[in-house]
Amino acid sequence: MSITAPATARSLLRFLTAGSVDDGKSTLIGRLLHDSGGLYEDELAALDKRSSVNGKKFDPSHVTDGLKAEREQGITIDVAYRYFATPRRKFIIADTPGHEQYTRNMITGASTAHVAVLLIDARKGLLLQTRRHVYIAWLLGLKSIIVALNKMDLVGFDREVFAKIRKDFLEFAAPLQFQEIQFIPMSALEGDNVISRSDQMPWYEGWPLLETLESIETHDDRGSKSFRFPVQTVIRSDQDFRGYAGQIASGTVEPDNEVLALPSGRRVTIDRLLNYTQDLLQAFAPMSVVISLKEHIDLGRGDMLCDPLHLPSQSKHFRATLIWMSATSMQVNEPYLIKHTTQNACMNVMKLLHKIDLNTLSKQAADTLHCNEIGEVEVETHKAIFCDPYTVNKTTGNFIVVHPVSNVTLAAGIISLPLLPEAEGPKVSPPLNGRARENQGLIVWITGLSGSGKTTICSAVHTELLARGIRVEVLDGDIVRKHLSRDLRFSKAERDENIRRIGFVAHLLMRNGVVVLVSAISPYRAVRDEIRENMGGFLEVFVNAPLELCERRDPKGLYKRARAGELRGFTGIDDPYEPPLSPEVECRTDREGEKESVEKVLAAILRTIHRNEAR
Amino acid sequence: MVQLSGGVELLEIKRNETTGHSLRHLDGLEAESIHILREVAAELSRPAMLYSIGKDSSVMLRLAQKAFYPGKIPFTLLHIDTTYKFREMIEFRDRTCRELGLKLIVHTNYEAIAMGATPFRLGPSKCCALLKTKALLDALAENQIDAAIGGARRDEEKSRAKERIFSFRDNFGQWDPKNQRPELWNLYNGRIDKGQSVRVFPLSNWTELDVWEYIQQEEIPVVPLYFAREREVVVRGDKLIIPEHDSEQLASDRREVVRCRMRSLGCTHCSGAIRSEADSISGIVDELKTIRRSERENRLIDHDQEGSMEIKKQEGYF
Ligand SMILES: Nc1nc2c(ncn2[C@@H]2O[C@H](COP(=O)(O)OP(=O)(O)O)[C@@H](O)[C@H]2O)c(=O)[nH]1
Numbered sequence: 001m002s003i004t005a006p007a008t009a010r011s012l013l014r015f016l017t018a019g020s021v022d023d024g025k026s027t028l029i030g031r032l033l034h035d036s037g038g039l040y041e042d043e044l045a046a047l048d049k050r051s052s053v054n055g056k057k058f059d060p061s062h063v064t065d066g067l068k069a070e071r072e073q074g075i076t077i078d079v080a081y082r083y084f085a086t087p088r089r090k091f092i093i094a095d096t097p098g099h100e101q102y103t104r105n106m107i108t109g110a111s112t113a114h115v116a117v118l119l120i121d122a123r124k125g126l127l128l129q130t131r132r133h134v135y136i137a138w139l140l141g142l143k144s145i146i147v148a149l150n151k152m153d154l155v156g157f158d159r160e161v162f163a164k165i166r167k168d169f170l171e172f173a174a175p176l177q178f179q180e181i182q183f184i185p186m187s188a189l190e191g192d193n194v195i196s197r198s199d200q201m202p203w204y205e206g207w208p209l210l211e212t213l214e215s216i217e218t219h220d221d222r223g224s225k226s227f228r229f230p231v232q233t234v235i236r237s238d239q240d241f242r243g244y245a246g247q248i249a250s251g252t253v254e255p256d257n258e259v260l261a262l263p264s265g266r267r268v269t270i271d272r273l274l275n276y277t278q279d280l281l282q283a284f285a286p287m288s289v290v291i292s293l294k295e296h297i298d299l300g301r302g303d304m305l306c307d308p309l310h311l312p313s314q315s316k317h318f319r320a321t322l323i324w325m326s327a328t329s330m331q332v333n334e335p336y337l338i339k340h341t342t343q344n345a346c347m348n349v350m351k352l353l354h355k356i357d358l359n360t361l362s363k364q365a366a367d368t369l370h371c372n373e374i375g376e377v378e379v380e381t382h383k384a385i386f387c388d389p390y391t392v393n394k395t396t397g398n399f400i401v402v403h404p405v406s407n408v409t410l411a412a413g414i415i416s417l418p419l420l421p422e423a424e425g426p427k428v429s430p431p432l433n434g435r436a437r438e439n440q441g442l443i444v445w446i447t448g449l450s451g452s453g454k455t456t457i458c459s460a461v462h463t464e465l466l467a468r469g470i471r472v473e474v475l476d477g478d479i480v481r482k483h484l485s486r487d488l489r490f491s492k493a494e495r496d497e498n499i500r501r502i503g504f505v506a507h508l509l510m511r512n513g514v515v516v517l518v519s520a521i522s523p524y525r526a527v528r529d530e531i532r533e534n535m536g537g538f539l540e541v542f543v544n545a546p547l548e549l550c551e552r553r554d555p556k557g558l559y560k561r562a563r564a565g566e567l568r569g570f571t572g573i574d575d576p577y578e579p580p581l582s583p584e585v586e587c588r589t590d591r592e593g594e595k596e597s598v599e600k601v602l603a604a605i606l607r608t609i610h611r612n613e614a615r
Numbered sequence: 616m617v618q619l620s621g622g623v624e625l626l627e628i629k630r631n632e633t634t635g636h637s638l639r640h641l642d643g644l645e646a647e648s649i650h651i652l653r654e655v656a657a658e659l660s661r662p663a664m665l666y667s668i669g670k671d672s673s674v675m676l677r678l679a680q681k682a683f684y685p686g687k688i689p690f691t692l693l694h695i696d697t698t699y700k701f702r703e704m705i706e707f708r709d710r711t712c713r714e715l716g717l718k719l720i721v722h723t724n725y726e727a728i729a730m731g732a733t734p735f736r737l738g739p740s741k742c743c744a745l746l747k748t749k750a751l752l753d754a755l756a757e758n759q760i761d762a763a764i765g766g767a768r769r770d771e772e773k774s775r776a777k778e779r780i781f782s783f784r785d786n787f788g789q790w791d792p793k794n795q796r797p798e799l800w801n802l803y804n805g806r807i808d809k810g811q812s813v814r815v816f817p818l819s820n821w822t823e824l825d826v827w828e829y830i831q832q833e834e835i836p837v838v839p840l841y842f843a844r845e846r847e848v849v850v851r852g853d854k855l856i857i858p859e860h861d862s863e864q865l866a867s868d869r870r871e872v873v874r875c876r877m878r879s880l881g882c883t884h885c886s887g888a889i890r891s892e893a894d895s896i897s898g899i900v901d902e903l904k905t906i907r908r909s910e911r912e913n914r915l916i917d918h919d920q921e922g923s924m925e926i927k928k929q930e931g932y933f
Pocket of ligand 1 (some may be wrong): 019022023024061152154186187189190605
């Protein structure tokens with residue numbers, strides 16, 4: 001391999017463009033290709049010919065005509081890929097239609113994109129469409145979005161219009177926590193702020209679109225994650241060489257590194273890393289390599305080599321977001337096939353938890369998913385797959401669903417949570433046989449509004465349990481947020497993440513025989529239920545008092561701040577609290593005294609412990 | 616490159632100091648294409664590589680060597696010979712296969728040729744339909760090939776922009792652009808029933824310049840027709856045609872000696888040369904960075920009919 005030529009050093013940026021019909025997407029793409037010199041003379045001549053026939057000036061949207069005509073006729077609504085380059089960077093545009101019925105196309109484009117460019121018509125401002133585009137970009141894990149505020153010429157290049165839309169946009173995108181959201185006011189038709197800075201908008205101090213695209217960081221952090229190498233195929237040569245070919249999904253390896261083979265759970269050592277005739281000193285994601293091992297083991301397609309300290313889950317049962325892409329609707333318990341990394345397996349959807357209303361982003365009960373619908377499901381596979389949550393590792397966290405008879409791709413899947421990983425864990429460490437447990441451990445989950453009385457009850461129960469010589473630990477929501485979850489804010493996703501972390505720690509403690517008192521608002525039912533389902537012993541305690549009372553009590557002054565608009569997304573005020581449907585214990589702190597509540601909880605705990613011990 | 620004591624050549628780590636780990640553009644394309652080639656080999660039972668002798672095929676061949684090294688390429692090569700290819704192409708093809716020890720199937724629609732199929736008599740569209748599309752479908756059926764790997768790139772032509780990397784064909788080898796399988800992340804759905812097939816395009820995301828830069832980096836041999844030299848050509852409007860076949864059809868045309876090269880290779884009468892000074896790979900790379908004309912402009916078949924490529928592809932053309 002030769003020394004890098006300057007041109008090859010240019011990095012690649014894949015971006016997706018989305019916008020509703022007539023927002024100016026074709027015009028923008030045409031403008032980008034045209035003004036960056038991405039069109040050849042013969043293509044330009046063909047365009048000129050068209051313009052002069054119509055007696056009009058150059059219309060950049062004609063560049064992408066092929067698709068457009070089809071769209072008008074309602075056929076071949078699809079993703080088209082376009083290529084162009086500047087001296088600084090190479091680009092692949094995934095051009096996707098923005099309409100609701102084309103959600104699947106946008107998802108397809110977003111699955112390989114680094115950045116999304118979302119078009120907004122300055123006259124129209126934020127539409128439901130925009131909301132949906134932002135959600136999809138977030139769901140697929142894009143870290144940056146560029147908001148192209150187009151048709152500024154039609155609003156007099158007005159700074160206020162730009163500022164207003166920007167503010168609205170930031171407000172609703174805030175909970176989703178993108179690393180970067182950039183706003184560019186432009187006129188795709190006139191070319192303002194597309195390639196070069198606009199004279200019409202001196203008040204805009206940022207870069208034009210092309211420069212923004214050229215300089216945006218792509219954050220390829222795959223190489224720094226835990227090592228995952230799904231084996232694609234086994235390579236043999238005459239001189240009894242046996243190697244495993246694959247593309248590194250994440251992480252970095254070097255010869256002599258110790259890795260773990262799944263599903264066998266055997267520890268093996270990397271012998272050589274090959275890229276054609278050359279041996280590598282190091283290989284990292286997303287390189288395609290051949291790995292040979294020092295040990296002779298049985299390894300084939302669908303197996304995985306991975307970091308022995310940070311294993312993926314080996315799960316036959318997980319929770320995922322499904323984007324349904326087929327005209328035939330989803331059916332619970334139908335036999336489907338899953339393709340995940342290099343593994344193929346039989347699968348079925350065990351349960352549809354809810355679907356997402358893309359316009360309000362709320363959850364809705366549903367019993368099927370139709371084409372373009374997104375829902376949260378529980379999936380069961382017939383053999384264990386080696387996976388991570390998508391947010392941790394995109395490559396090992398995604399999959400597709402294929403129909404076993406028609407062979408068509410039915411859905412795209414994003415793994416949110418492997419369920420019961422421990423129970424199906426690798427045979428790496430032998431089970432801790434013979435270690436007597438003093439008692440069984442239990443999670444007591446105390447949920448309720450801020451100010452409902454959780455902390456009071458929790459600390460009283462804590463004291464009582466200690467007095468009885470029971471090993472007990474408290475996980476208090478506020479304290480956890482200051483330490484373990486310091487990085488999280490209060491979006492839905494982050495609240496759920498916070499609860500999962502608490503659940504994880506609680507589970508570890510419980511396994512070691514501790515009674516864990518969790519005291520946290522934990523407003524969302526689904527994630528509470530998720531934790532309940534994965535734990536052996538779980539008692540849900542609903543500390544119930546009407547909102548008015550909690551607000552009157554306001555022990556930390558938080559309701560006041562929320563009402564004043566200083567706190568956003570405060571449970572009970574502008575974020576929902578979803579009460580448990582069948583808690584083991586309910587404490588009505590508006591009607592009963594502290595003592596009564598504490599006794600109820602204590603009794604339930606002791607009953608459960610004794611029952612477990614009796615087994 | 617560093618030379619270590621054992622005589623083993625070790626690649627310099629392709630690490631970018633400032634951003635930690637990142638692959639250079641060409642290495643990223645290479646990694647993706649190799650992944651695709653291995654997926655075809657692993658998931659389909661009788662894949663074949665469509666070898667058209669051009670620059671894209673040459674790159675694809677190298678990628679296949681890399682994908683399975685030190686093992687052998689696990690599929691045969693298939694060349695659809697219209698008998699109107701350049702002599703230099705055929706020589707290059709036979710030499711390459713001999714040197715690399717590759718298995719090659721050459722298929723020609725002799726029936727049509729016996730009936731006198733030429734672009735002059737039938738027009739380029741009909742000629743292509745018989746000598747390329749029909750020949751290809753016959754060859755796939757005859758050899759029970761269920762996956763045909765081709766070197767087409769999405770940047771070549773409008774209708775290719777929508778093409779999948781794994782593109783499904785029905786029992787008649789036809790493409791239905793309205794009904795393509797969604798293709799997400801790097802998961803390719805290659806499941807088919809008996810009689811159906813897939814076309815696989817490992818170079819989908821490469822551009823013409825990427826191809827030449829890779830040829831330069833890897834020192835891949837290509838047909839000498841790509842390099843500029845003085846050649847006798849027939850000048851037709853702004854098209855330069857190198858007369859190798861059907862000389863009587865071209866007899867009345869004016870001939871000139873022009874310094875030119877082929878930018879894309881096909882049948883002699885349907886692929887024109889371009890005026891050029893680029894007589895080396897680096898010359899071509901430089902030329903492409905400033906060239907203002909599209910790659911397929913000199914191909915007759917694309918212009919023949921509005922949306923012609925899309926129609927051909929639906930019928931089964933590559
Ligand atoms: N005035 C003005 N019109 C625009 C601008 N961008 C696009 N248009 C017009 O808006 C209409 C729809 O644009 P088009 O690019 O086809 O939208 P698409 O449906 O999103 O691809 C066309 O008539 C364009 O000329 C702009 O920046 N300013």
